[in-house]
Amino acid sequence: MERILEKIINKNIKDITLGEKASYIPELKNVPDKLGISIMTSEGTFSAGDAGYRFTFQSMSKVLMLMVALQDNGYDYVFNHVGLEPSGDSFNSISKLDFNNVIKPYNPFINAGAILTASMIRGSSYDEKLSRVRDLAECIFMRRDIGFNDGVYTSERDNANRNRALAYLLKEKGLLKGNVEEILDLYFRICSLEVSCTDLASLGHLLAFNDEKCGIDMNYLRIIKTLMLTCGMYDYSGEFAVKIGIPSKSGVSGGILSCVPGRMGIGVFSPRLDEKGNSILGVRMIEELNEELGLNIFV
Numbered sequence: 617m618e619r620i621l622e623k624i625i626n627k628n629i630k631d632i633t634l635g636e637k638a639s640y641i642p643e644l645k646n647v648p649d650k651l652g653i654s655i656m657t658s659e660g661t662f663s664a665g666d667a668g669y670r671f672t673f674q675s676m677s678k679v680l681m682l683m684v685a686l687q688d689n690g691y692d693y694v695f696n697h698v699g700l701e702p703s704g705d706s707f708n709s710i711s712k713l714d715f716n717n718v719i720k721p722y723n724p725f726i727n728a729g730a731i732l733t734a735s736m737i738r739g740s741s742y743d744e745k746l747s748r749v750r751d752l753a754e755c756i757f758m759r760r761d762i763g764f765n766d767g768v769y770t771s772e773r774d775n776a777n778r779n780r781a782l783a784y785l786l787k788e789k790g791l792l793k794g795n796v797e798e799i800l801d802l803y804f805r806i807c808s809l810e811v812s813c814t815d816l817a818s819l820g821h822l823l824a825f826n827d828e829k830c831g832i833d834m835n836y837l838r839i840i841k842t843l844m845l846t847c848g849m850y851d852y853s854g855e856f857a858v859k860i861g862i863p864s865k866s867g868v869s870g871g872i873l874s875c876v877p878g879r880m881g882i883g884v885f886s887p888r889l890d891e892k893g894n895s896i897l898g899v900r901m902i903e904e905l906n907e908e909l910g911l912n913i914f915v
């Protein structure tokens with residue numbers, strides 16, 4: 617297995633400077649060029665390249681936010697407030713949210729939806745809410761040194777006009793309860809949690825095997841996997857599902873989390889993105905792994 621992963625890294629390393637790093641969070645421009653891949657199967661974890669390098673969770677953390685929101689509030693409450701449909705728009709789009717007939721964000725994996733699920737995390741204080749997400753990360757990643765990237769967090773917080781606009785619109789529509797700035801802060805903090813490809817592979821493995829060891833109901837894990845397939849790659853989700861057929865969730869830091877039900881979890885990282893915000897080499901590596909191992913869930 618390691619030989620296959622090494623081969624994929626060696627094939628792609630020459631293109632490591634292809635594409636652009638995200639710049640709307642200025643600090644993400646300073647992330648070094650890296651290339652990592654990790655998979656976790658029932659036989660163990662296999663890695664190649666910079667699989668241990670830590671980068672920020674970004675949109676992949678929407679999976680964790682949804683886990684906690686569902687566990688805390690149940691299916692009906694969560695999905696009365698946020699939909700289950702792909703939006704077909706970019707992840708931070710605001711336009712559809714203000715159509716008269718739109719009463720909730722399309723899904724929990726676009727920013728509007730995730731800001732809302734972050735607001736559903738229970739706790740008597742900001743710190744308690746954040747600790748609950750940190751504890752879940754600790755359990756899933758099987759390590760106790762969970763950290764946050766302060767530079768990326770402040771950089772996002774200080775440049776978040778669009779997310780702020782989304783959150784205030786959600787408040788105005790009566791969907792968002794609580795203090796808007798505090799909810800946004802929690803959302804930015806969770807996005808800045810640091811993960812590696814091996815961490816993503818562990819999370820993917822938990823999803824792939826409906827593993828309830830960290831207290832998340834397997835029915836919720838099934839829902840999350842389904843949403844990853846239909847909405848996880850922003851407005852590239854449909855094409856990614858047709859071409860690769862693996863439930864995945866991507867983030868602007870350049871990481872992608874994938875899960876092949878019953879087989880494995882996958883984590884890849886490379887910070888340069890295509891025009892839709894997906895890691896160019898990340899997508900390519902998953903595509904090549906799929907060709908090597910036949911992972912498409914539809915064949």
Ligand SMILES: NC(=O)CC[C@H](N)C(=O)O
Binds near residue numbers: 708804893
């Ligand atoms: N696509 C992403 O990874 C987006 C996450 C980022 N923190 C944002 O809200 O814009």
